[in-house]
Amino acid sequence: MGVVGNWARAAIIRSRRITGLAPEVIAELVAEVSPLWHERHQAGLVSRPCRRAVGAGAKHKLVFVDRLLVTLVNLRHGATHDVLACWFGVDRSTITRAIGEVRPLLAERGCTAAPGLRLRTLADVIDHLGADGQTRIIDGTEIRLRRPAAGRKGREKYISDKNKQNAVKSMIVTDAMGRLLFCSPDEPASCADITHARKLGLVKLLADGPAVEILADAGYQGLGAQTGGRVVTPPHRKFKKNPPEWYEEMHERQRKAHSSRRIRVEHGIGHLKNWRALARHHGQREHMSDIVQAVAGLLSHQQTATLGSNPHM
Template identity: 45%
Template sequence: MRPDYHGNPASPKRTSHERAHQLVFTDRVIATLVILRFQLPHAALAVFYGVDRSTVTRAVHEIRPLLAARGFAVPGEAGLRLHTLADVFAYASAKGVELRLDGTEVRVRRPKAGGPGRRAFVSGKIRQNTKKATVVTDGQGRTLWTGAIRPGRMHDQTAVKTEGIEALFEQYPQVKAKVDAGYRGLAKRFPDQVTAPPKKPAKDASAEEITGWEEARKKQSSERICVEHANAEHKQWRPLQRYLGRREYYDQTHLAIAGLVSDRAAER
């Protein structure tokens, strides 16, 4: 070993495995929460903790899937968490909860040119590369479940159908939900359970028909707005405003954030 400029023996260079042990479990959790909240570069937190960037990255890869797998807190039910859409329907059926459904999308990195499935991420709504998720809340806007995360090109209703929502409505005929116009097909198939905004009258409709439509639309919107508030609460977290990481880690990131938000929302 070469001595340092004071003439003292230099300390041996530590391997990345040795540096990883400098972050105790609590610090790994805190570092992951900070990155989820603010989307800070891993290198910035590495400087703060005095470790290598790879140590922070390893900590995030360890903690993030644990947070994503926690599920969603149930209001008034300490220790009970919902993990699947089937869990949500069973809970809504048992407690008489009317559900609210809405889709949300977040911009992600553009896939590599020439790669397979590149167009699958282009949203037909905002013409950007996105990933979509379905959010389910109760009538107070408390997150009960987030999932059906799919590339942005897939329609909101198609995404939630892949989670078996039609079979769940059939299994739980007493469960009701309010949705936006993107789920009008569900409302048409389950008219006694799913409520969507009324269709806009034809151009030659009378003034009375237009007035009645506007009143019905505003009433349905005011009853459904709580799920929009839940989406806005999720997007207070920087990665869900625009995700800058690798797309393959987006699902974990979204689920981890939504689960953390549900913990706070369940206390309301």
């Protein structure tokens, strides 16, 4: 048994400041993810050659609940593996292995749109959007990371054209209230928002799918014509030099009206960045897709649970 005993474990679960999730949500995660983890663990034991019976030998120092809590604290606060190892009374390698096993399982869950409804792919989101007919909002967000080593191939592609820093980006889809519905795998920050959307297949999904409305910023201008008007972006400026005063007033009014409709996606991204693992990533870039999708899934689960307990929000 590590330093974290039953009393300390219960205190961690009760504190939403530590995990970012309500105790009820953590209980649902344990019930859902624990069987998947045990199944993969047993499959790994069976697949490798060994001289003794499967399951023999030393037992885990961290039970699954502790492994989940370690992963949640790491995502929520960006706590290092050394700190978590000291806190839970195990070796650093045990923490690294636990996070590496649990985090992909959380990333595969997808976003919770409603109780019992998960959206794991962009196609799921478009189908769901067509079913309820409500407006959705898309935007791209960048996550800063360490600069790749000098001489490494592809080093420059991680430099963002927007802020000139090393980063990766993901495309976020929210509902009209800013609740998360989808978070894409990461892409190097040099990739334009509209290019990223095309790579994800958004144009084809919308062109072949139901008549829906998706709000986007100026970074996605051009998608409207390619999707039959399903992607709505700010109006183009028709007069680039010496515009009439009436046109400036009209254009500014239209731009602000569009911005006020899509501001909720910025709020959704803000809630996402409250998880310190996404404020700035200091680890390996190869894990970023799992990290951002795991956090999006956890946050959407909590948002859905909060909405269920407060239906008038």
